[in-house]
Amino acid sequence: MSTLALRRHGAGDTADLLDALTEVWAEAHTGHDDVARAGFTPEALRRQITGHARHEGFVLVAAYAEGRIVGFGYGFICTPLYWFGEQLLPSIAPEARRTDSLAGICELAVRTGWQGQGIGSGLHRELLEALRTRWVSLLAMPGDTPARRLYDRLGYRYAGPYRTGPDGPVLDLLLLRTPF
Structure with missing residues (x-):
């Protein structure tokens, strides 16, 4: 494996x-028909990142190898x-529901050939x-997928x-208490 740098x-x-992020995301999701059926597309990702970048506290981390981005989150x-919404908020654990220290992780993608090497972690x-x-949360496609197995290993719990909307897909909301 070549030298990996996180920036x-x-x-x-x-x-x-x-452009590079969209390419990584598309490659990471190749063959994942459930993602496409749910309406998640490279074009939607571009709009999503652009919109989310307007939030205070926005952070993007990219993994670089061989002169290109091989993963990002x-x-x-x-x-x-904001994150849980009015409908779900009452069912969230009280300490997470009342926190003033929450982040949403919106994407974590690694190119297919680079998966399984600890880059996502x-x-x-x-x-x-x-x-x-103190808390982070993310959304995942339901089912026993490699991404979900990673999130389980990282300590996320189903919340x-x-x-995502009245006609949107049902996703798994996952929650993690961090060491901070």
């Missing part, structure tokens, strides 16, 4: 990185009401270090079903 980026860097600091660790909140 933090802020909101101002996203426009220059969008990003998130931002937010309120429980490294990106996650660097995101937690950059965000430094409930989460629908």
